[in-house]
Amino acid sequence: MSDLVERLRGQGWRMTAQRRVVAQVLDGDHTHLTADEVHARASRLLPEISRATVYNTLGEMVSLGEVIEVATDGRAKRYDPNARRPHQHLVCSGCGTIRDVHPTGSPLGDLPVAERFGFTVTEADITYRGLCPSCASGAAGAA
Amino acid sequence: MSDLVERLRGQGWRMTAQRRVVAQVLDGDHTHLTADEVHARASRLLPEISRATVYNTLGEMVSLGEVIEVATDGRAKRYDPNARRPHQHLVCSGCGTIRDVHPTGSPLGDLPVAERFGFTVTEADITYRGLCPSCASGAAGAA
């Protein structure tokens, strides 16, 4: 992720302060921030960055395959910089915490041909749900 | 599904024309309508039903476990009356068609304890993605 900036430049992209800052906010492989959270953090580094630019930049990173869009609830999409290693998500129904998980086996393996209705099935997104340890132990659990 | 009305009454609910009509629209186990689609169809049967009532009624049915909320894209949630038989969804990336599918094995079985981080994991929602036969064969495929 730290060299995302380089890879972007390799695609012929102008390297602007805004793009650098968005990349910097996403750095670290284990975040799942909403666009507005990215905007809030980016604004601390570059106060006048606009919401539109954050949306644009995130969308570009997604197109490039450098970032993954995750929609675990019906709310805002989350942006996941851990695009190198395929994984699924485990979400706490109490507090919303999201963790990367790596199920065994191929996710598509469990779908028999008879259940594919002629589709060319290429991927499976799995959201596991449950309660995290602190939510399970009666702690209120903020969203 | 046809006796949803009865089960609702069993819960002590007033049976109003609006609730009857929403139940009627959802009847038939293989639909995945958005709230606004439900509203459009309900309006044909009861012209002055309001959007708020459709949202309220759908939400109540979900709380009761009679209907399932499905969020396969970042768009509107879909309401699935097939709540009796557990299943997953197969979505066409071209045209958005949704089909119920029944993978083999327990969905939770593939998540090792070591990957659960102490969570009490209770369910897994799987969205399989791919192209339906007509989208795969070059047909444009409207959304």
Added chain:
DNA sequence: TTCTTGACTTGGACAGAGTCCATCGTAGGA
């Protein structure tokens, strides 16, 4: 180094999905 230009950014308007609320209507029991 300076010039040039098209890619990028900006803020605000707009749109889609959903929630909230004050008020009105009515299902169903007394």
Added chain:
DNA sequence: TCCTACGATGGACTCTGTCCAAGTCAAGAA
């Protein structure tokens, strides 16, 4: 039949995301 608490209504409001016209600037050319 009458009462009233539960439910319906519609419009305002929130949240998330997209679009656009105008202004800015990164980076190659000279």
